[in-house]
Each structure stands twice: as C-alpha cells, then as structure tokens.
Amino acid sequence: MNAPSTLMEKDRTATAKERLVVIGNGMAGCRAVEEMLARDPARFDVTIFGAEPRVNYNRIMLSPVLAGEKAYEDIIINGAGWYADNAIKLVSGDPVVAIDRASHTVVSQSGRVEPYDRLLIATGSDPFILPVPGHNLPGVVTFRDLDDVSKMLAAADRGGCAVVIGGGLLGLEAAHGLSLRGMKVTVVHLMPTLMERQLDEAAGYLLKTELERRGQMIVTGGDTAEIFSHDGHVAGVRLKDGREFAADIVVMAVGIRPASGLAKAAGLEVDRGIIVNDHMVTSDPAVMAVGECVQHRGACYGLVAPLWEMCRALADAACEKPSGYEGSVTSTKLKVSGIDLFSAGDFSGGEGAEDIVMRDAARGVYKRVVVKDNRLIGAVLYGDTADGNWYFDLLKKGADISGIREALIFGQAFASGGALLDPNAAVAALSDDAEICGCNGVTKARVIETIAAGACSLDAVRSGCKASASCGSCTGLVESLLTLTLGGEVQSGPKTLCKCTSFTHDDVRRLILEKNLRAIPNVMQELHWTTPDGCSSCRPALNYYLLCAWPGEYEDDQKSRFVNERLHANIQKDGTYSVVPRMWGGLTNPRELRAIADVVEKYNAPMVKVTGGQRLDIFGIKKEDLPAVWADLNAAGMVSGHAYGKSLRTVKTCVGSEWCRFGTQDSTGLGVKIERMTWGSWMPHKFKIAVSGCPRNCAEATIKDFGIVCVESGYELHVGGNGGIKVRATDLLCKVATEQEAMDVCAAFIQLYREQAHYLERTAPWIERVGLDHVKAGLFDDPGSVQRLAARFHHSQTYCQDDPWAERAGGKYAELHQHLAEVRPLTMEPQAMETVR
Amino acid sequence: MIGEWLDIGKVEQIAPGTARTLPVRGADEIAVFRTQNNEFYALVNKCPHKQGPLSQGIIHGNVVTCPLHSWNISLQTGEALGEDKGCVPSIPMRVDAGRMYLLRSAVVGQKAA
Ligand code: SRM
Ligand SMILES: Cc1cc2nc3c(=O)[nH]c(=O)nc-3n(C[C@H](O)[C@H](O)[C@H](O)COP(=O)(O)OP(=O)(O)OC[C@H]3O[C@@H](n4cnc5c(N)ncnc54)[C@H](O)[C@@H]3O)c2cc1C
Ligand code: SF4
Ligand code: FES
Numbered sequence: 011m012n013a014p015s016t017l018m019e020k021d022r023t024a025t026a027k028e029r030l031v032v033i034g035n036g037m038a039g040c041r042a043v044e045e046m047l048a049r050d051p052a053r054f055d056v057t058i059f060g061a062e063p064r065v066n067y068n069r070i071m072l073s074p075v076l077a078g079e080k081a082y083e084d085i086i087i088n089g090a091g092w093y094a095d096n097a098i099k100l101v102s103g104d105p106v107v108a109i110d111r112a113s114h115t116v117v118s119q120s121g122r123v124e125p126y127d128r129l130l131i132a133t134g135s136d137p138f139i140l141p142v143p144g145h146n147l148p149g150v151v152t153f154r155d156l157d158d159v160s161k162m163l164a165a166a167d168r169g170g171c172a173v174v175i176g177g178g179l180l181g182l183e184a185a186h187g188l189s190l191r192g193m194k195v196t197v198v199h200l201m202p203t204l205m206e207r208q209l210d211e212a213a214g215y216l217l218k219t220e221l222e223r224r225g226q227m228i229v230t231g232g233d234t235a236e237i238f239s240h241d242g243h244v245a246g247v248r249l250k251d252g253r254e255f256a257a258d259i260v261v262m263a264v265g266i267r268p269a270s271g272l273a274k275a276a277g278l279e280v281d282r283g284i285i286v287n288d289h290m291v292t293s294d295p296a297v298m299a300v301g302e303c304v305q306h307r308g309a310c311y312g313l314v315a316p317l318w319e320m321c322r323a324l325a326d327a328a329c330e331k332p333s334g335y336e337g338s339v340t341s342t343k344l345k346v347s348g349i350d351l352f353s354a355g356d357f358s359g360g361e362g363a364e365d366i367v368m369r370d371a372a373r374g375v376y377k378r379v380v381v382k383d384n385r386l387i388g389a390v391l392y393g394d395t396a397d398g399n400w401y402f403d404l405l406k407k408g409a410d411i412s413g414i415r416e417a418l419i420f421g422q423a424f425a426s427g428g429a430l431l432d433p434n435a436a437v438a439a440l441s442d443d444a445e446i447c448g449c450n451g452v453t454k455a456r457v458i459e460t461i462a463a464g465a466c467s468l469d470a471v472r473s474g475c476k477a478s479a480s481c482g483s484c485t486g487l488v489e490s491l492l493t494l495t496l497g498g499e500v501q502s503g504p505k506t507l508c509k510c511t512s513f514t515h516d517d518v519r520r521l522i523l524e525k526n527l528r529a530i531p532n533v534m535q536e537l538h539w540t541t542p543d544g545c546s547s548c549r550p551a552l553n554y555y556l557l558c559a560w561p562g563e564y565e566d567d568q569k570s571r572f573v574n575e576r577l578h579a580n581i582q583k584d585g586t587y588s589v590v591p592r593m594w595g596g597l598t599n600p601r602e603l604r605a606i607a608d609v610v611e612k613y614n615a616p617m618v619k620v621t622g623g624q625r626l627d628i629f630g631i632k633k634e635d636l637p638a639v640w641a642d643l644n645a646a647g648m649v650s651g652h653a654y655g656k657s658l659r660t661v662k663t664c665v666g667s668e669w670c671r672f673g674t675q676d677s678t679g680l681g682v683k684i685e686r687m688t689w690g691s692w693m694p695h696k697f698k699i700a701v702s703g704c705p706r707n708c709a710e711a712t713i714k715d716f717g718i719v720c721v722e723s724g725y726e727l728h729v730g731g732n733g734g735i736k737v738r739a740t741d742l743l744c745k746v747a748t749e750q751e752a753m754d755v756c757a758a759f760i761q762l763y764r765e766q767a768h769y770l771e772r773t774a775p776w777i778e779r780v781g782l783d784h785v786k787a788g789l790f791d792d793p794g795s796v797q798r799l800a801a802r803f804h805h806s807q808t809y810c811q812d813d814p815w816a817e818r819a820g821g822k823y824a825e826l827h828q829h830l831a832e833v834r835p836l837t838m839e840p841q842a843m844e845t846v847r
Numbered sequence: 848m849i850g851e852w853l854d855i856g857k858v859e860q861i862a863p864g865t866a867r868t869l870p871v872r873g874a875d876e877i878a879v880f881r882t883q884n885n886e887f888y889a890l891v892n893k894c895p896h897k898q899g900p901l902s903q904g905i906i907h908g909n910v911v912t913c914p915l916h917s918w919n920i921s922l923q924t925g926e927a928l929g930e931d932k933g934c935v936p937s938i939p940m941r942v943d944a945g946r947m948y949l950l951r952s953a954v955v956g957q958k959a960a
Contacts, residue, residue, distance in 0.1 A: 200859065201863070201885075202862065202863055203863065203883075206863070206885050207885065210883060210884050211863070211864075211883045211884075282943075282944060357884060363909075365908070541907075541908065542883070542884075542908065543864070543883045543907055543908060544907055545907045545908075545912075546904075546905040546907055546912035546917065546919075549905060549907065550905070568865075569862070569864040569865050569905070569906065570905070571905075572905065572914070573903040573904065573905075573914040574914075576903075577903070581900075581903060581914050581915070583897065583899075583915065584898075585898075585899070585900040585903075825860070825862075825867065828867075829867065829868050829869060829870055830855060830856060830860055830861070830867040830868060830869050830879055831855050831856055831869055832869070832870050832871075832872075833853070833855075833869060833870070833871040833872065833877075833954060834872045
C-alpha cells in the first residue's frame with residue numbers, strides 16, 4: 011500500500027496505483043476527488059458509487075431549480091466528461107450496502123464487490139422525518155435531492171395547497187419555490203421565530219412579515235400531531251392544538267442527520283456523525299470520510315463552506331502533505347429572491363459583549379453586529395446584506411476593530427473611509443441640500459437654520475422644522491447636526507421611554523397608532539430600538555401600549571410581563587405567592603369564606619389576612635400549587651382579585667344607605683356594580699376605586715384613583731387620589747345626579763387614563779403632569795366624549811373579563827407552574843444520579 | 848462523555864425568552880434559561896441580593912432582571928451587573944441534538960453562599 015509512493019511518478023503503472031473507492035457521488039465526495047487529482051493525478055485509481063442515478067450536481071441550487079430560476083443542466087458540477095477524462099469509474103444508481111474492512115471491499119445493492127486500498131465515505135445526510143402518524147403517506151416528501159424536487163414539481167403542476175413542516179433554511183426555500191409555482195403554501199414551524207438558529211427575534215419577525223405579505227401563511231409555535239389522509243393520499247396536517255391545514259403535498263424539512271449508518275455497521279467509530287481526525291481519517295487508517303456525514307472535533311456541519319476546507323485537508327493528507335483541518339465558522343444566507351438575509355457567528359452576546367444595532371424602517375433594514383473584546387463575534391443582517399462578507403471576514407480573522415468601532419455598523423464603505431470614522435464628521439461632510447428627513451422632506455440646511463434660530467434640543471428641532479418628527483429614522487442625523495452646530499450646548503429632551511430608544515412614552519404611543527404597529531418586534535424595528543429585544547423597562551410598557559391600542563387583536567406577550575402578572579399572584583420574599591380572590595365591593599358570604607378556609611387548610615397556607623383593600627389574602631402558596639388553589643376558589647364562584655396587576659385592584663365601599671343611619675345612597679351596591687364593570691382591565695398602573703355613602707367618607711374615597719362620595723342630591727366624583735408613598739387627596743371632577751352617570755364618567759375617565767398616561771404612572775402623578783383642566787377638557791369639552799370614551803372602555807373589557815385563574819386552572823401555560831424535571835441524587839456521588847420527570 | 852452530563856430533556860420544554868426550574872434534592876434549585884436568541888444557561892435559582900427566584904424574572908438579551916428588587920444578573924456568569932455587587936453560581940450547560948445537558952458534578956456540587 012505504501013509502495014507506490016516510493017516509485018517515481020513516471021514509473022507508476024495502473025496496477026501500482028492505489029485503488030480509491032468513494033461512497034457518495036455528491037458535493038464533498040467529488041470535490042475531494044478533484045482536490046486529490048489536482049495534487050497528484052497519477053496516484054489513485056478512482057471508483058465512485060452514487061445512490062442517485064446521475065452525475066454530481068450542485069445540491070444547494072435545487073432551491074433555484076424548484077423556484078424555476080435554474081434547470082438541472084445548469085447546476086451540474088461534474089458532467090460525464092469529467093469522469094471519462096480522469097478515468098473515474100462511476101457506479102450510479104447503485105448504493106453501497108456494506109463495507110468489509112477485513113477484506114478491504116465494499117458491496118453494492120446490485121451485488122457488485124469492489125476492492126479498495128483506500129476508502130472515502132461521503133454519504134452526506136439524511137433528512138429527518140418526524141415520526142408522526144401519516145409520515146409515510148404518498149405525498150409526504152423531503153427536500154434533499156433532484157427526485158424530491160421532481161415530486162414537488164409534479165404536485166405543483168396539479169395545483170392546490172402545500173404544507174411545509176419546518177421554518178428553517180430548507181423549509182423556507184421549499185415554501186418559496188412552491189409558492190412561485192402557484193401553490194397555496196403554509197409553513198408550520200415549531201419555534202416562535204423562523205430560522206431561530208440563525209436569526210434573532212427582530213430579524214425573524216421581519217422575515218415572517220415579508221413572507222406573509224407574499225401570501226404564505228406562517229404558523230409559528232405549531233407542533234405537528236398528525237398527517238392525515240384521504241383515499242390513501244395525504245390530505246392535510248393537524249397540529250397538537252387542534253388546528254388543521256389542508257395539503258396536497260407535505261414537505262418535511264425539520265432537519266438533517268449525518269448518514270453514518272453504513273460506517274457504524276462497519277464498526278467505525280460513530281457518534282452523531284462518523285468521527286474523523288484533523289486529516290479526515292476515521293478510526294480505521296484506511297478509511298477517510300468527508301462532508302456532512304462526519305463529526306469533527308464534536309461538530310457536524312450542514313453547509314458547503316466547511317466541506318471545501320475539509321476536502322482541502324483530506325487531499326493534502328492523502329497526498330502526503332498533511333495540513334490539517336481545524337473546524338469552520340459558518341455563515342448563512344437565505345436563497346429566496348428579494349429577501350436579503352445574512353447571519354454569522356455568535357450573536358447571543360454574553361458577558362462583555364456589546365450589541366450595535368441599526369434599523370432603517372423606511373428601507374426595511376435591520377442590522378446587528380456583536381462586538382466583544384474589540385473583535386466582531388457575530389452579525390445578523392436583514393434587508394441589506396451588502397456588508398455580510400466583510401463582517402464575516404472580520405469575524406473569521408478575529409480582526410481588531412477598535413479603530414473602526416463607531417462606524418462599524420454603517421458598513422465597509424463608511425468604516426474604511428478614514429476621515430469618516432466619526433459619524434458626526436460624516437454628517438458634516440453632507441452637502442447643504444442633502445435630505446435629512448425623508449418623511450418630511452427636510453434638508454440639512456433647513457435643520458441647521460432651525461437650530462441657529464434657537465432650537466437647542468431634538469424636540470425643538472422636531473417642532474421647528476418637522477425633521478425626525480415622523481418615523482424618527484433620521485434622529486441620529488439630527489442629533490449629529492445639533493452637536494455640530496451647538497457644540498456642547500445640546501439640551502437633552504424629555505425623558506425617553508428607556509435607554510433602548512430615543513422616543514418618549516408619548517411618541518411611542520402616538521406612533522403605534524399612526525404607523526399601525528401591532529407587535530413588540532414591529533415597534534422596535536419601526537422605531538429604531540437600539541437593543542435587539544429591549545429591556546425589563548420597555549418590554550412591559552410596549553406590551554401594555556399595544557394591548558391598549560388594539561383590544562382583542564393584540565396577543566399578550568407573557569414573557570414581557572412582570573412575574574406577578576405572568577403568574578397571576580403576588581411573589582413574596584421567599585419566592586412563594588399570595589392569592590387574593592375578588593370580594594366584590596368588600597362583600598362576602600359563607601360559601602366564599604368556607605372555600606377560603608378550606609384552601610388555607612388544604613395547602614397549609616401559613617397565614618391568611620384581611621388586606622387594606624377589604625378582602626382576604628392567602629399567603630405562602632407554591633407556584634406548582636397555584637392552579638389547584640384557583641380551581642378550588644373558582645368552584646366557590648370566586649375569581650382573581652388582580653392584587654398583582656397594573657389593573658383595577660379593589661372597589662372599597664362602606665355600608666351606605668342600606669344600614670347606616672347617615673347613608674345617603676346605596677354605596678355598597680354602586681361599588682359592586684362598578685367593580686363588575688371595571689374588573690380585569692389592564693391599566694398603566696394599579697387603579698383603585700372607592701364609594702362612600704356620605705361625606706364622612708368611611709371608604710376613604712378621596713385618596714383613590716377614582717372616588718365617589720354620595721350626597722343627598724347625587725354623587726360627587728373625585729379623581730387622582732393616592733394614599734401611598736406620597737399622599738395626595740383627590741380633585742373634584744364633577745357632580746352627577748344618577749348612578750348611571752357616575753358609572754359612565756368612571757368608565758370614560760379610566761379610558762382617558764388608559765390611553766394617555768405613561769406606563770407606571772398612577773393617576774395622581776399623571777394629573778399633576780397634565781393638569782386637571784386637561785382631564786376635564788378631554789371628558790367634557792365635547793358633549794359626546796364621555797360616551798365615546800366609555801364605549802371604547804367597554805369594548806376592550808369584552809376581551810378582559812375572563813377570569814385568568816380559570817384559564818390556568820384549566821391547564822393554560824401549565825409550564826409556568828411546573829418544574830422542568832427533578833434531580834434526585836441516589837447518593838451524593840455524582841455518578842449515581844437519576845433524573846425523574 | 849455523556850456520563851458527565853445530566854440529560855434534563857428536550858429544548859422545546861423551554862420557550863425562548865423564558866426560564867424553568869429544576870429542583871435538586873440535597874442542593875439548591877437550578878434555574879434553566881433560554882434567551883430570545885436560543886442560548887441556554889443555568890444558574891442557581893437564587894439572586895445574590897436576597898435570594899429572589901431568578902427563574903421568575905424578565906429575560907432580555909443575556910440578562911435576567913430579578914423579580915424581587917430588579918437587580919440585573921448576567922446569565923453567563925451569574926454576576927450582578929451595574930452598581931450591584933454579588934454573584935450566583937452558574938452551572939455549565941450544553942445543548943446537543945435538541946437535548947439539554949448540565950454538568951453533573953456542578954448540579955450536586957453547587958450551593959449558593
Ligand atoms: C396586601 C396589602 C397589604 C395588606 O395586607 O393589607 C398590600 C400589599 C402590597 N402593597 Fe399595597 N397593599 C395593600 C393595600 C394598599 C393600600 C390601601 C388601599 O388600597 O386602600 C395602599 C395605599 C392606597 C394607594 O394605593 O394609594 C397601598 C399602597 C401601596 C404602594 C404605594 C403606591 C403609591 O402609589 O404610592 C405600593 C408600591 C407600588 O405600588 O409601587 C404598594 C405595594 C404593595 C405590594 C404589592 C408590595 C410588592 O410590590 O410586593 C404588597 C404586595 C403584598 C402581597 O403579596 O399581597 N402598596 N397598598 C393590601 C392589598 C389590598 C388588596 O386587597 O388588594
Ligand atoms: C435544497 C438544499 C439547499 C441548500 N442550500 C444550501 C446553501 O444555500 N448553502 C450551503 O452552504 N449549503 C446548502 N445546502 C447544503 C449542501 O447542499 C450540503 O451541505 C452539501 O451538499 C453536503 O455535501 P455532501 O457531499 O456531504 O452530501 P451530498 O451532497 O448530499 O452528497 C452525498 C451523496 O451520497 C449519496 N449516498 C448516500 N449514501 C450512499 C450510499 N450508501 N452509497 C452511495 N451513495 C450514497 C447520496 O445520494 C448523495 O448523492 C443545501 C441543501 C439542500 C438540500
Ligand atoms: S406597607 Fe410595605 S411592607 Fe406593608 S404590605 Fe405594603 S409594601 Fe409590603
Ligand atoms: S433578591 Fe434579587 S434583587 Fe433583591
């Protein structure tokens with residue numbers, strides 16, 4: 011076997027050549043052969059076995075073939091001539107079924123036995139098939155080779171619907187092709203974000219929106235339960251949540267597995283893939299392996315770039331100039347025409363990592379680069395990928411970027427411009443008639459004029475000449491102009507919502523409506539958030555603003571809620587929870603009291619207490635027990651008291667005219683009615699109401715957000731009280747004659763507060779900020795206002811008055827209440843440990 | 848190799864941007880986090896401030912905000928960020944073929960101070 015290498019090149023005879031057998035006529039196998047031939051054309055006598063009945067073609071171009079942009083002929087890499095010219099024997103359409111390492115032979119399906127001196131395994135991957143019922147029905151296909159494409163094209167010719175299971179690179183390319191071929195396509199993806207391994211939430215959201223705009227239906231968070239059939243052919247896909255999607259063809263694109271079965275059966279060392287060393291040699295020195303079927307230093311790859319590097323190392327070693335392969339950093343591009351998307355490296359951040367984000371909503375661009383220790387470690391680009399290769403290059407080289415850091419996000423042209431390293435300098439270099447604000451057509455000269463005329467802050471510029479007053483994408487430019495024109499005298503504007511944005515609460519609320527923004531990632535993109543997924547201040551605020559803006563349509567984002575609202579109970583210092591059921595207007599009865607007593611005993615609650623809000627609080631409940639506690643309370647007719655929420659808390663009442671010798675009206679009854687009207691509503695902050703039966707005011711109505719004091723002639727309505735950290739007595743809003751008017755004004759006032767206040771601003775500071783006159787004007791200047799505001803409040807209430815406890819007791823979000831698993835060490839020896847689900 | 852690593856189940860059990868808990872008999876409960884970016888981290892479920900359950904905080908980037916007094920804790924190192932000082936033990940974790948693994952010795956060995 012090592013004899014030939016001692017011979018002179020010209021002396022080699024055909025019989026002295028090493029016999030190289032290659033299993034797999036795909037991209038890596040053929041490339042490896044090409045590389046070896048280039049180094050030493052006389053060394054090997056080559057035989058290639060291919061399972062597919064054809065020559066080697068460019069597999070990654072199957073997507074353009076499916077989409078109709080390329081034909082099979084265009085994507086052939088090695089035509090019949092190549093095999094002939096290099097005297098390579100191609101055995102196609104006949105897969106190898108066994109390797110006999112003892113006798114150095116392989117056996118093919120047709121029974122052909124081929125001896126080898128050196129064997130190269132390049133069998134690629136097999137598509138993973140979800141083992142759901144119906145997975146082997148006719149009409150269920152994978153996306154791996156030309157035959158799969160032919161099946162899809164045949165189905166597309168017949169028209170109808172396609173369901174693609176898997177929203178990764180392959181699935182989306184299949185969906186794109188089928189949809190261009192005229193099928194109605196639904197993509198079912200298990201994760202909440204498309205291509206979650208390559209994209210962050212923001213880019214995934216943009217991609218989803220674009221695909222939906224193109225008519226595909228994208229179902230994220232969809233877990234396939236079954237593929238069902240009609241007359242023996244696939245008819246549709248059913249999800250675990252019961253949803254069904256009709257399908258004439260189902261494409262399964264949920265992942266790939268290294269095709270390592272043959273190697274394993276031959277006794278080679280195999281983990282996920284065939285284990286190879288840095289020279290692509292397996293545990294048997296006569297057997298090499300390359301491509302997607304291998305596992306190198308723990309990693310398996312599913313892209314071509316690493317294969318080229320592997321083939322280079324393999325050929326070097328096989329031709330006795332070993333160089334070694336050290337693993338690859340990969341980058342991804344999606345081949346869907348019109349969608350530019352690039353991702354590379356690690357964009358998860360981590361300690362010491364800094365995100366630089368740039369969003370240009372008008373152009374639909376999102377760019378994010380992650381920098382750590384002055385090196386670029388990751389990049390996600392959507393909408394403008396021109397600089398993808400440049401970033402990837404910096405990343406692979408580990409180049410020191412400290413010199414170009416400020417300009418890095420603007421791309422190569424900008425960052426290498428030497429003099430333009432400083433973004434301010436770049437703005438200074440713009441001509442006077444350069445357009446700064448595209449929305450309002452404001453030039454640089456006009457902005458400078460406005461600043462010169464006395465506008466010293468972003469806000470002043472906005473109101474002075476409208477620059478940056480609409481979409482805000484030019485905010486950075488305007489700020490640069492302020493700095494350039496005024497030097498250090500720029501005044502910081504009103505407080506921004508948080509450090510992730512340059513917009514204020516009011517801006518954000520206004521723009522959500524103006525620009526019809528309907529999801530958190532949507533707001534972050536359109537309003538140029540500087541962080542990829544916000545922070546613990548802006549996420550809850552945006553969630554509330556969207557909920558308030560789009561009642562019934564916006565889907566609440568649980569992970570943007572503070573723990574109390576996520577678990578519908580109050581967290582305590584020891585991590586347990588307290589449970590406060592509603593007691594309407596402070597009234598209760600034996601049935602409720604019994605249910606509470608039973609819960610206290612059954613779950614060993616260490617304490618039960620009367621709250622300052624006229625109801626009972628049960629303490630010390632574990633998160634796992636909450637659903638059961640709620641089920642028991644529900645059974646007695648009790649619902650959540652929202653003691654945990656930025657929402658209506660309590661309506662305190664006094665006994666009133668029913669019993670009290672001074673009572674002027676039925677304050678208890680009115681309190682109950684008001685609580686029935688307002689419970690469940692989400693607010694900027696907590697909201698408390700009280701109704702007192704006379705001016706003695708036993709329900710303390712004049713320190714509540716909305717307080718009613720009953721008098722002989724009707725009802726005095728008070729607003730903006732607060733008994734908390736800073737005590738504030740209410741302002742008198744108005745006096746009305748009837749209960750109904752009192753309730754209408756209450757609903758209208760709440761809605762005005764809901765629509766206008768900043769998140770985490772209670773009514774007292776809100777009124778201090780905007781003034782009582784503003785509130786009065788909003789309610790009373792226009793005769794229809796109260797009714798219109800109240801109608802909006804009642805509309806949003808139709809979506810809120812479902813008891814959240816009942817939903818949880820019924821099993822919704824069960825994972826929030828259950829442990830992932832439990833670890834019980836058998837002894838404290840780490841080896842003897844078992845996990846119990 | 849797998850022997851050193853404790854299999855704690857499929858990645859799908861934790862939705863992106865959320866966390867779940869893993870009680871350990873004889874040692875501290877562990878919080879397992881999954882970020883929006885699908886990075887996985889495990890920390891002892893006790894805030895270095897006053898033992899708040901970090902699993903119940905809001906997760907943003909690679910940081911969790913404690914539900915009790917809003918300290919920000921790095922998921923990667925367990926270190927308190929910003930002005931706050933303190934550190935909670937982190938448990939080496941890896942994900943392989945859709946399953947999550949914790950370093951066995953760290954699961955039993957850990958104990959928050
Ligand atoms: C349970 C209760 C104390 C009691 O045992 O009586 C209570 C308990 C808490 N209050 Fe309160 N407040 C309770 C009535 C009050 C009252 C009295 C009232 O509502 O008439 C006030 C003054 C009135 C007011 O709000 O204007 C009150 C003013 C506060 C404040 C200060 C609010 C302010 O605007 O300044 C806070 C802090 C905050 O919200 O940020 C607060 C915060 C809290 C928190 C949520 C502290 C926290 O963040 O963990 C406590 C939750 C304990 C728990 O887990 O249940 N609690 N709190 C009362 C529950 C009422 C209920 O049935 O829902
Ligand atoms: C639709 C599609 C789009 C893609 N897009 C991209 C992209 O944009 N960018 C990118 O980098 N990568 C892309 N890829 C991945 C890329 O094609 C693969 O990484 C690459 O083809 C792997 O090369 P390989 O030689 O290891 O496997 P393959 O190219 O699959 O070759 C393996 C060959 O071995 C044959 N074989 C298997 N077992 C046997 C046997 N027992 N006997 C004989 N023959 C056998 C197979 O039939 C196959 O022909 C895409 C893949 C697909 C399917
Ligand atoms: S007064 Fe302070 S200690 Fe008492 S319940 Fe309210 S927040 Fe807690
Ligand atoms: S316990 Fe976590 S911040 Fe106080």
